[in-house]
Amino acid sequence: MYPAKFDYYRANSVEEAVKLLAENSDAKLLAGGHSLIPAMKLRLTQPALLIDIGKIDSLKNIKANGSLEIGALATHARVAASADVKKWFPALANAASLIGDQQVRNFGTIGGNIAHADPASDPPTVLIAAGATIHVRGASGTRAIAAEDFFVDLFTTALEPGEVVTKIEIPNLSGRKSAYAKMSHPASRYAIVGVCAVLSMEGDTCKEARLVVGGAVAHATRLSEAEAVLKGKKLDAAALKAAADAAIAQVGDDAMGDITAPADYRRAMVGQYLQRAIQSALG
Amino acid sequence: MASRVFGASIKRKEDPRLITGEAKYLDDLQLPGMAHAAILRSPHAHARIKSIDTSAAAAVPGVLGVFTGKDFMDVNPLPCAWQAGGVENHVNTPRVLEPEKVTFTGAGVAVVVAESRYIAEDALQLIKVNYEVLPAVVDAQKATQSGAPQIHDNAPNNVCMEWSCGDKAGTDKALGEAEVVIKERVVNQRLIPTPMETRGCIAQYLPATDEYTVWMTSQAPHVMRLLMTAFVFGIPETKMRVISPQVGGGFGAKIFLYPEYCLVTALSKKIGRPVKWAETRSENYVATTHGRDHITELEVGAKRDGTITALRVNTYANLGGILSTIAPGIPTTLYGRLLSGAYKIPNIYCHVWGVYTNTGMVDAYRGAGRPEATFVVERAVDMVANQLSMDPAEIRRKNFIPSSAFPYDPKILNGLKYDSGDYDKALGKALEMVGYQDFRKAQADARQQGRYLGIGFSSYIEMCGVAPSAWIGLPGEGWGAGLWESANVRVHLTGKVVVTSGSQSHGQGHETTTAQIVAEELGVPVEDVIVQHSDTLGTPFGYGTYGSRSASVGQVAVFNSLQKIKEKAKKLGAHLLEAAVEDVVFENGKVHVKGSPDKAKTIQELAGAAALGYSLPAGMEPFLDDTAYYDPPNCTFPFGTHICIVEVDAGTGQIDIKRYVAVDDVGKVINPMIVDGQVHGGIAQGVAQALWEGAVYDENGQLLTGSLMDYALPRADLLPSFEVGRTETPSPTNPLGVKGAGETGTIAATPAVVNAVLDALKPLGVLHIDMPMTPARVWQAIQKG
Amino acid sequence: MKISVKINGKTVERDVDPRMLLVHFLRDELGLTGTKVGCDTSQCGSCTVHLNGEALKSCTFFAVQADGAEITTIEGLAANGSLHPMQEGFWEKHGLQCGYCTPGMIMASVAFLKKHAHPTEEDIRHGLEGNLCRCTGYHNIVAAVKAASEKMGG
Structure with missing residues (x-):
């Protein structure tokens, strides 16, 4: 509840933030602060310098123009309420609306x-399902990272030291059906299991499915076995069951467990929520 | 006749300051020159402290002092005030800081006092403690087994006490002869009370008079003063004033004397400045008491017609690493003696092991022993019904104590009797509200569609208004004090009424309900009554607010004071009306001559006359001012039936509460709105035990549910609205006819929900699921079938 | 670091340690103790205030981040001495017992109603998921918010 001392600098541009990050090895970026500050309050992390990027307005935009671009500082509440997001990728709007609570969504x-x-x-689960690209900027310039490659492990990304996430780009998903299905932890509201389905349909037949699971495993992961099962299939109950079984098998021993949701349960719920996400996407 | 105030849902007098943010809770108080304390807590559950290096912490600018347990060896260990039979030779209680050994994660080992809490926390990180870590045990049953780590030298096999009640031989015989016997192991898991306000303390030492003023988040400020002065510091009680400011909920956890309160008090003298300690939630979860934590082997015997003939219970009650203030009383007097529930059970025997483990202290949490007893009884009744394929409502009716049998002596209560009840009526009303027959049809239809609906009953009794002092102080019961309450009523010259009460209010609305009693009795407006409490300066002694005792003990003291006031007012009125006392009555706020209501003196006129003293009857003292001490002749026994309807998603194990119907009988009701509120909140806590909450320690004694990120306190979207009904069977125990309403919901709800879930899963062959019934546990039980 | 904040209509300038949480700034520096602290993991919502009109858990924000912002706390909710309809709703419907969660609950409810003028019971329950109450079981809180929404023309 009482963070350790740190120096504070408010950056007015991404360039400035990148420069400060390069100059200070023990610095952290402060955006909405809703992941960082809770950790600092418990002194689980004690950075020497906070670089506040929260007032850089150019990172707050959401715009749809060929692709959907969401600035890194767009809050969950704005993502959830954005007409563009709802139109382009409703699963993301829904996922954003399920994060934390009203207050957290307003500033996270x-x-x-x-x-x-x-x-x-x-968000990682739905962004991978969308085939999103994460745009980052570092001292040596900008680069684009596929969402699928961005999430590496527990609390670990492909970001290099000194890099700043600037925006998230979501490709044109028109014609796709998408949904996110989540089982929330009753206390933390984080996902015990979250599955996102993005489906490309031709009549009753699935041309392509992108299926991603989060919560149950160390980082959001494509359920490629289940995707393969559904490709070219009619999405009837039998197909969904087969996809669920494939997903469960793929998750296998990677399923995480805790006192609320042991690994065997989470693994089984991947199958359940996979089916729910697909059914919800199909409407 | 004026409309009655007693029994009306009037808005609460305390709310304006609460809804505007004006009310001052402990951490809202700032004293000039106040310093701030932060406590270093043991990261180990069982360890010897070999050395502590505080030098780096002491050197931090802004630090006023760093202390360890060795600096407080002149301060006595805290007392254990409820030494239930058997505990006497095995008592181990906390010191302000543990000097040698810690027995649970979170025990305080050092303290920093600094100019700000931020600085104190900085310094805390720099204290180096060298521990010798010892093996830990967290499970009460395992702790008693050979080879378990030994926590205290004076408690072999970690047994703090062995206590029993009931008829062992009769119960053994009845179980041997029973036509049906069912055994089950039920776990009543550990809960964390979690009032939204954590604990805190501010102490100020005044050297000129050698006096302390201590503000603390306490449900029992008078008792805190008594325990701190007479036991911990060994100073005259007159040297301390204890104040509970606005208190943000307690649920039992703020009854007790805690080491931090004594520590901060000692620090205020050492530092020579007022010192504040405000508990963080992380501290609260490890260092404030927990509740429940029973492992129970139960055996219930019955005839084939459903008549229950015997109940035998063997319970391992986890008391934690060290004893909290009244810990031994909870799993004994308040648990074992309630095991007859609402039923005629001719043979009951209860054996309790009170056990030390390397876990946080366990003491009273809302209901305190009675929820554990009710869970055992209500599960046992359902098990018998299930075994005999009987309807759960029918088996309850069959075994209920009939309304004609009151006062009823369940034998196991050691002389007390259930005061009044009509259990069938409450059940009947609940069945009607829920539409029982229609539900069973809907349930059958749903099963056809593969949906799992279930209904669960809980026909509970509880014991409120603890307690006749002479009963609870009996050898074996072991309460180390009395349990009466007191109140003073003064009617000032202006006709305004000041009540001072030994009861303490921390959300129950005493200021309103007490004013209602005064308004009803004296015929004054509620606005003209002020109720003062929670400060040992200026209020008469009281044992505090817990056990749903403030209406049936504390407010009876208020009522009795009012009767004395009215008697005096009558005498004065007769004098002023030039009538004989026998010829006047006190009615609607006036003393008037019988049959001549116009010939009257109002209470305001009488108060003025009494205060002025110009014309008083011979020998009468001025002023309308009287005090009453009320020691209840019996406890009170609320009852009722709660019914829960759930739907279980067999695919995920998720439980949806479709409806929750509660019919409670709490005797006469002073303010229905407030009683309903108490019931709602109680239900939420009881439901939460069934479905979400549970404190979990790992094998090394680390609390895995140490924050609100992990411990699932119910949120608005997890709960339904509740359908609350009432029957009213006045208590003959007290003149108000009240019983107590603070804990019924918590006591009743837990088994109602569990029974509902198991009813839903009956077609799948599931007979038992441990609490909390998380989706994972439900799903796993379904997989096993 | 120097910051300027408009709090309950009044501009306040103070020099603050960057690590000071907004909730401590309000309570300890400005004496606005109506805003409470109930946890240390950003769960309970007792510290909810409005920052530029949006509900914020002031324990999850540094005071320096609020530089230039407008903040409303529970103390600033009643206008010209008369209670806000949400405060009235909580009083009339017995939406509080110990009162500790109440300031945060009221501030969260007011912010929620701004975005959901005609809420159902389910909307209200979902809308208040960021605020914990241990006393009421939420039953009367839901009733209070509903009553306030009707009073406010919802």
């Missing part, structure tokens, strides 16, 4: 969320 940002890479967080 999508960029801060993905940089933190909590395995039980919702």
